[in-house]
Amino acid sequence: MSARDWIEKDFYRELGVSSDASADEIKRAYRKLAREMHPDANPGDAKAEARFKAVSEANGVLSDPVKRKQYDEARRLYGGGGGFGGGGFGGGRGGFDVNDLFNRAGGAGAQPGAGGLGDLLGGLFNRRGGAGSSATRPRRGEDVETDVRIDFTEAVKGATVPMRLSSPAACGTCNGSGARPGTVPHTCVNCGGAGLVTRSQGAFAFSEPCPDCRGTGRIIDDPCPECGGEGVSTKTRTLTIRIPAGVDDGQRIRLAGQGEPGRNNGPTGDLFVRVHVNPHPFFGRSGNDLTLDVPVTFAELALGTTLTVPTLEGKVTFKVPAGTASGRILRAKGKGIEKRDGKTGDLLVKLLVTVPNNMDAQAREALEAYAAATAQHDPRAELNALLESKGRSA
Structure with a gap:
């Protein structure tokens, strides 16, 4: 996929959010769509699998503040998916100079530090050889959220609750490497481990995911039979959750390092348990x-x-x-x-x-006798006085 094709995608539309959506709104939209479209929930459904990949790609950009800013700026300069706008290419009247737009390093008339779409693409696609390539940079795993219901007394006194949770986890067979036990992945020769390759199309130079390693920077010759080379598999695990005394209904409890595994040796995400408390009869x-x-x-x-x-x-x-x-x-x-x-x-x-x-x-009879004995006591005397004053003023 070329950089131009990538920019012309509308990632906001993929996630069903507006372009000014908050980070939390993007996260919620992605999690909802990912659960609905996950291949495990739609076995054999090619359309759902393609949709899952599309929303994952969109989340990968929009959930990263730096990439999102670069993406928004690139689309603004590029035309937001509508092509290069009226006037076409060239430097004539009503058009623009391609070199001015991309400001390629070493190009005629390029000014150092002038910026432009070329700089944005360079940062967004992490050109080959650049430090900190997104393909090889450690990435923190996603946080996972689940719910637990406890009794009122347990919420007051605290409790230890066992919970079965199905979520992505590091593959136990390959320990997350993606390679069959006894083998190791090797660095992709085509991209040198960067995960990206640069190719030229006339006046343009585009960085795109390496086709040999699919942007991972590694080649797995013998994939793990359990996870298929992904290094992650969905597992059902039993956790023991300590509910602190005095927990409120709707409160979230954070279990550090119990979320989804990170990529490229990145840290594991967290597990958030939302507590729901059953009401007490009294x-x-x-x-x-x-x-x-x-x-x-x-x-x-x-x-x-x-x-x-x-x-x-x-x-x-x-x-x-x-x-x-x-x-x-x-x-x-x-x-x-x-x-x-x-x-x-x-x-x-x-x-x-x-x-x-x-x-x-x-x-x-006894109650009537009491009423007669206390007839002189008017519990509404002050209220009646107020009513009388209202009547006089009306």
Whole structure:
């Protein structure tokens, strides 16, 4: 593939994102498409395989800030996939000078440091012999994200959770080399290990992936039978994940070095585990505090009582004074959630009056007698006064 063909590709369209998409948006789009189009999920589907390669190529450029900047600038100068624009080639009126556009080193009229599309292509394609070729430069592996669901009590106290995870990993047969055990890859003679070759087309000089080694810089004469020379295979592995005490619903836990393997001896990516917490039938949570709604009768609040309520580890007793209002919150110090920093929250008990659905004749008679005895007490006196003032002003 020539540099011109490469630039005329619309990588943003391949990933389904806008040209001003953020790095996170590009990453999410790539991961979604990669999962859908991966050959393992579409065995024998040539179109899905081609699409997978296309989105991988697009991600390889757009996920690298330097390459993305060079790609955007090159497309701006080149015409964004629409050719070289009106006026055509040449230096006549309405056209442009090819040497001015590419500013090739050593070309007539070239000015050192003048930049132009040639410099962009040089950086984007890493011309043969240049230091830091992308084909051989170590690259960090992709991060992997998965989900785990735990109970409310496990989130409060912490837990150790086993998890089975299927993801790319370094091939165990060849240890990531891609070559059959007992053999080693050798440097590609055609590109000298750079992974890129330069060819001329008239006034143009293009760098493109080496056709012999497919841009890897290495030749594998005897590929590994397990991974087919890729050095990476999808494996199902069992991990033991330590969930810290006090983890929040939706929180992500990072396991360094448990993601996808790097390329060319690059570091392994990380594994991010997103925790989902099942709700508790009685307890709730507010920061580090546990919450608990406790139903009480009117008589208990009016006359006072002693309440014993559960905690996650035992029980606690409260003295409820006479005349306590419904909705009052009682606090039990240190009976909440302990975080890794050593701080522990409280248990917040909310008292809520319950009204019986049905009453027998004796209970109704007693309640009516109470209502008559307290008829002079108006709990809405202040509210009624406000209503009367509103009525007078209307």
